[in-house]
Amino acid sequence: MADVHSRDIRSKNMRAIRQQDTVIEQRVAALLSNAGLSWRAQDKTLPGRPDFVLHSHQAIIFVHGCFWHRHHCYLFKLPETRTGFWAGKINSNVERDKRYIQQLEEKHWKVLVIWECALRGKLHLSDPQLHDRIEEWLLDIPYSAEIDANGIRRYQPD
DSSP states (O other), X not given: OOOSSOHHHHHHXXXXXXXXXXXXXXXXXXXXXXXXXXXXXXXXXXXXXXXXXXXXXXEEEEEEOTTTTTOSSTTOOOOSSSHHHHHHHHHXXXXXXXHHHHHHHHTTOEEEEEEHHHXXXXXXXXXXXXXXXXXXXXXXXXSOEEEETTEEEEOOOO
């Protein structure tokens, strides 16, 4: 199936996709602030420029879009056009994510990845559920983890 947009229109649309302060990041920011947590956004001094840095907990939170970071959930579907291009682009994002998380762990940060499917869509977690998972991770879990629509578990890069 051919793309319904011209190359110029597709390029314009892709440039319009925000890289920071997205709707899902705004939701996490509100949850962290409502919980009384102090955080810093987009810290350029750390590997991967984390979405949220909680210095008091030596903790990092990344908010990942399921498409851009290849989460194996109902929100991810590899495009049927230019499949090789998209697979390469997404695979490089995944490899970069693994590298950044490893570098952060080597610097004694614990990392949480919150997947888009936990924040929006038909199976998303409610604000209280998400708050409880983040609090559980900050206070009780000593390792890197991920939260998706199914809850929280140890971070396992694919």
